[in-house]
Amino acid sequence: MIATLSILLKPYRIRLLGSVMLASLTTLFHIALFATAGYLLAASALHPQSVLLLWIPIIGVRFFGMGRAALRYAERLFTHDVTFRFLKNERLEVFRTIGPRYLHLKAQYGQGAFVNAVTHDVDVLQFLIIRVITPIGASLISTLFVFLFLSHFSLTIAMTTLLLQISVGLIIPFGIAKFAKKPAQVLHATRQSFYTLLQDSLSGMSEIKAYGAQEQFLEKLDSMEDTLYDQHRKNANLDGLSLFSENILANVAMFIALIIGSGLVLHGQLLGVYLTMLVIVSLAAFEAQNGLPQAFVHFGLMKKAFQHLQAIAATPCDQGQESAPAVTTQHDSITKKPHVTIKQLSVTYKDRTKKALDTIDLDLPFGKKVAIVGETGAGKSTLISSLLAMIDHQEGSITIDDIDTSKLSPDTIRRCYSVLSQESHLFQTTVEDNLRIGEPNASQSDLNVASRQAHIDKRIDAMPEGYLTLLGTLGTSVSVGEARRLMLARTLLRPAPIFIFDEPTQGFDPVLERNFIDDLLHIAGERSLLFITHRLYRLDRMDEILVMKEGKIIESGTHQELLALRGYYAQLFDLQEQEISCTLPSW
Amino acid sequence: MNKQLRAMVRHTPWLFFLTIGFGVMGSVLLYFQMHLYGNIVSSVFIHHSWRDNSTVLVGIVLLFSSRGLLAWSAEKSAILMAAKNKKVLRKQLTRKLFALGPAWVMQEDKGELLTTTFEGVEQIETYLARYLPSMVLSTLIPITLLIFLLTVDTTSTLILFITAPLLVVFMILIGKKTAQKAKREWRALSLLSSHFHDIMQGYMTLRMFSMEKPQEDAIDAIGEAYRKTSLSTLRLAFLSSFVLELVSTLGTAIVAVFLALRLIDGHLTYADALTVLLITPEFYLPFRQLGAQFHAGQKGVAAANRIFAILALQPEAAPIEKAPLSMVHGLAMPCSIRFEHVSYHYKDSSTGIHDVTFSLPAHTSLAIIGPSGAGKSTILSLLVRFLAPTAGRILINETPLQTIDERLWLSHIAYVGQKPHLFAGTIRDNLRIVNPHATDEEIENACKMAQLHDTMLTLPDGYATMIEEAGTNLSGGQRQRLAIARAFLHPGEIVIMDEPTSSLDVFTESLLEEQVLLLKQTKTVIFAAHRIGTVSLADRVLVVDQGNLQEYGTQEELLLQRGIYHRLMNAYKEAAG
Incomplete structure (x- = not known):
């Protein structure tokens, strides 16, 4: 994960460094402000002869005070700028990764699911710099500097403060996370089932009401809500515990600094004027650990998102998308009025034994209008995908103007077609x-x-x-x-010389559908047309109708011929004519 | 709206007061702790002696341990308070959604409702647990500390006292000005995200038109444009928080300098000066925390606006009979049904039904036909009481439907919607929902009649097969059959059914006449019909168009009437040859 991430972040190395440096400086300025103020008070308490002797700490206090605010402002702007730059690149990278694998991913996860998941991943990852890299980097650097500063006065104080800082920044968050893992999982699961139930209640409300199951559902929702509440209550203890330990540990650091510092002063090993500063710094040092617990939470989320994206990147590419295909024929060799021929075409999807297309023949000279009808899963869409060079075929051939499509680039092939489908x-x-x-x-x-x-x-x-x-x-x-x-x-x-209309009226009501189909057929003009439809409407205008079932063409001919055949097509036509909306055109 | 949100605290006043109380107590203890620190450092540094500091050390340990415990308790009570309110609120909300009913839910965006009920309530939880206590404490803690500081040093107290209102002013400025900018910023960010989602959704369209490469440039260009505009807004947005920070850090610096000057003059003891310096950051801390919670607060308010708006909605009330009639608790079956000048008008829409009157004798099946949007589903929804008439009344055995106990009425009705919903659970669970006491045998019988039993046998787990996401593992025809099986299994005598419009796909198996025939044998079937075959099975036919009743009568009467129904049948016969 780290290796790939660093590649993704490489163009921004310098900017990232800048953002981490600014964030570290912000924290260090905060600590320095209090250190200087502590020193200033102590030095003043010694009643120096002239205020001028305190000139430097007085300037220092103001400098660090204003500097901290300015640095914070600069840091936020700078970090956001890097984030936006990264975000743009990240989107592009994901787009380039997903695109060529789209059909595979769609088949594997379903379109809605994987698109949502990927969008979510991208959204999560866009905060990588702001929420993870910068806070963690800044924490490390400023902790180191505080350690160096303190060790200059007392190694013991420096060590104890460092240890306690590590506890607050690493050990406590991870310890609590480990402790909270089980309850968090249970909570997550309950929330999931609550969500499902809520979804069911909204979508199925007609049924629930009509079946008098309302009380039953409300009770279930209520009891889940109660369970959620109980789990929340238990988790509240853990949240409180982590707050408690952070609080205590920072105070312990200050306390130890006080005891050790006092001992050193009383034994003359430390100038008294530094004592206040050390005590204050050992408390203020914990500013460096502020963003860490959050950063770890986000790191966990991002790790998941990142792994998910990597799994997607490992999916094989769709046909014709791997790389530039060996193009042997130029686009020019295809005429403006192409003649498409399919001969004995068979397609079998990976991991399937049954053929999606079984020895299909189709002759489509320029200007011919062909309809393809059949139920869902009959192979209509597979046929279109083959024509558009979206999927491979194992047997048979597709030619455009007698050139085998395997010799043409997908773009050249697709330029022949203009597609309107239900998925457009x-x-x-x-x-x-x-x-x-x-x-x-x-x-x-x-x-x-x-x-x-x-x-x-x-x-x-x-x-x-x-x-x-x-x-x-x-x-x-x-x-x-x-x-x-x-x-x-x-x-x-x-x-494009050939129109492909793939069930363009899916989801229409009958009246709308009729108008639309009438327009479609009118518009096609002299161009070739492949019209895939589930409605046997106006098919008398077609030069040929192919009836598909289970990957095969089982009947073909004109509308009249097919009706005369009294086969599958005729049966479907009768069924459709039974519909009231078809019977009275005025409706 | 904010008021309603704050009023929620009333459900759990003790927890809220505890949260606040613990916070304030913590700041009191903090004062004493820092005071003791001041004393020890002073004795070591100024007087070079330890004296009885050991006892003081014990005091410090006790103090900061207690502060830790107080923080723990405050956190716990805040979370508890919010969780309790969340529970109450969500229960109210789910009840309200059911009270508003399916007709209302259908008009709304279901995804949005789901998000509001699920995420929205969580956001209110965050508001209550974080923002609200933070808001109160950002006043109380500074005031408490100021009171204590006043006993130590007036000058510093005065400096802090002056800077605090400045902070508040900038807070409000941030709230008013930058919150909007930040909101726009967030919107822009989510816009960017939805743009990405959009092009991913439409990727195949891009590929079909060979537009992948140009789209890459578009992503790049949009990203770059977004960066530039964002940065220019952020430059301003961050400015106010810059001033906020500046006031608090400069405040600290000024306090320190003034302390130093008076130490030199000997007007102040070192112990006191140190106490003040140690407390200064704690004085500003609540403001910083409130600033950090601001976003959560905004989100909470937005969510609350929507939730309280839903809670304030009244279910579309039926015009209650003038003299309140006593509820009827018994119903003779089979029953007659009569519509008396019934109208129903949807809000913001001209559809509905107008002045529909007809009378259906007991044990008589009815087919309702008409073009889509004519009012077929409205009539059915009125019968199932998803809707109540806006005018007129429906009489069941001459008793107004609105006076019959809803549950009693529904116990007699098996409802089959046009797009039946399948619930999460097994197929058996989905059937049993209409009849919780049905035996496995009864379930099998119902499925046999709905011609679903054979399919069940081919499924790996048979009747125990789990329904995947709203039934995607069943075909459209199988889902429809399952809904019919529910009607067979339902103990009620009346079946109210919206026949699926077959126009969706002639190839998909549709409801078969055979099943309507079977249902008719034992039950009264009232259905919106889309096929000649099923219409001809009904005893009576009702023709609606644009919300008006056009024709009504038995098959013979309507055919004799030579109206729409007659034309319909003739046209069909001609077409069928």
Whole structure:
């Protein structure tokens, strides 16, 4: 962990050192302020002939007083600056690590789960400098300087203070953490189950109410709350204990300094004028241990986050993402009207025996419109992923204009397609930036045309800042239908010869769905179209329909041909026609 | 709002007073401890003698040990006070959420509610345990110390007395000005985090459009822009805490210098001077601590605003009958159901139902049809009493529904929602929730009727299979069947069901007519229907559109009426050929 961390932090070595130095100086100035003040009092008590003799300590007191405040200010700014620099780099690094492994990670953990986890890790790690490195570094340095200072007067006092400082900074926090480990785990587990129960209560409230289980749930929630309270009460003792020991140990240090110092003075081994200073410094020295317990807590959290990110970095890359692939054919060799052919394509996912795609054939000359229908898990999405060079195939071939796609770079392949799927994402940025993902160099009139075709132009005009309106939770929120239309405009903007629409109406109500599909088919124009759908609507307009089941194409033909076949397709069509919303178009 | 938060202390006044009391007592002991230190150092340094310092040493040990114990007790009572209040508050909140009911919860952001109930209450805990005592102590401890110092040295007391209000002024400035800046800062930081989350979520879109590389530049640019703007705000934000620190360190320096000057003149004994110097940092400490807790305080207040707002909400009350009727505690089954000019209007929405009147004889099944948003679910929700009519009344056996004991009424009703929720636990637990006393055999029978039993046999743990996160380990069809099995298992006579809209996916197995038929044999089924097949099974049909009742009657009556239902059936027959 340390090795990789140091690589991540390497560009900031000097700045980090600066931040640690500033933090150490802040602490040392604090201690120095009291040391000087103690010396000043003692020296004054000796009634010097002239105040001028006290000139230096008087200046010193003011200097350290103002200096401490100024240093603290500088230190905070400086440390934040390093943190922001680190944060930027860290995000970029994680983005570069996750990106090429996205599909693997998604398959392994589920999209929502791993994205949340990674975002959380990144958030935790961004405080690495402020909360861990700087406080620990500063603590070490200032403790060392205090030791050197004290040992100049009395090694015994220096040693005892150091030992007690180590106890407060290391032994007590770790000891208590060890002692508190079990209760903390129990508390964590209870909190987890309480959270689950609370989540269940909110999501399932209809059922709970209707089944008269309300009291039962409330009782369960209450009893868990009581358990939480009991556990809290026990932990309160430990919290108190650590506060107690910190308090006592610092006082013990001061106490010992007083006894030993007094002995030295009485035996003439130490000038009396230094006694006050030593006593005060041995108490003030504990300022160096202030941030440590917190730093250790954060260190624990960060260690976890870091290990998690490392485990993710160890995931193999997705196909075509490992490195620059051996590109033997240039993009130029693909015509503006590409002809895509799939022959005997089979795909088997890792760790599976069953084929996700089984000897699929598809001929897609430019301008042809093909629909693919089938239930979830039939292999529709796998087929699209293969076309887009997102996954490997084991058998068969995909060619574009008779060039095998293995000879093309993924980017070249993807440039042929413009995809709108149920998973297409609308980013929380402006409308314009969202559309430009389709074509970064699009002109304003291109944007206008695309939005008009996608029937979203009026909505955009009605937004507070038109194309510059920020979308998402922080800006203007749009409905599912509007979001999908914005993404449709983005898809249209991309000058790709082949459209892929992958269940673009998932989550729509029937009326919305029909309008949307009508528009889609209209918009496709003369470009090729692959239309994956779970609705058997308007499929009579397709040149060919492929019906997939368990990775195979089980039926194919035009809508009329398939109905005449009275097979699976016809059966599904009948089932759909039973729906009331389909039967009365006015609804 | 702050007041309500402070008023919470009233639940546990003793613990709060103990927390404060221990804190103040600690500062009294501190004074004596430092005083003794002053005496010893003075005797050794000035008089070069030990005299009876050994006894004094014992005193010091006793004093700082007691202070340690006081700190321990203060910490404990603060945590206890907060934990107790947290418990009370969370119990109130969960009860309120249930009282507001599913209809209200559905309109809210569920994630936000969850965070408020879970995290929000914890933040209030921190406010009560840390911020509030710190606030009170930052007044009491300095005052206590000032009183004692007054007996030692007036000049120093005066210096401290003057700087303290300065500190308070800057505290308030920090509170007013920089808190907002800091808040913006935090918001910006979370914005940055949500931006990252956003691009990670949409990564596949970026890949499909070959936009990964440009996005890297965007991350870099946004990070750099953020650093620059942040630093310029922080420069200002940290300024006020700089002044705060400056006042306290300079205060210490000035006290020290003045002490020194008077020591030279011999106006002050060394012991007294040292006592004052040792106490000075302790005088400023409570202010520093309060400053450190400021963020926790802000968070607590924000959380409290939301929580107390929820607690102040009133469940949408039914227009109570003018003369309060006595609650009805018995109900004859099967029962008739009558809607009399029933309306329900959702807040901020034109949907709902308007003036719906119909009468359903006992033991008669009913299908409600209409386009989405027509009011089908509203009618069902009124029957299950998730909602209460805003006008009109619903009569059960000629008794107003609102006067029937809710639990009694619900004990007769098996409810099947459109997206049935599966609870954490085993499949068996999920079935037993409708009938805690059901035997395993009864459960199996219900599942057989819902055509779920065979599936159960294929699962590794059968009926003991644990439901993963809200049922993700079951298919959509299986979840639906489980909900139907609940209806079979429920001892009630009436099934109220929102048939899932099959339009989601024709390929997903849907509720089968067979099961409605089976349910009909033993129970009265009232359901919102989406398929011709199931509608035709109902004894009566109710057609709603835009919240208005369009047609109502038996199958034969409606077909004769040649209205919407008739058109619907004809259109279907034509399409089906």
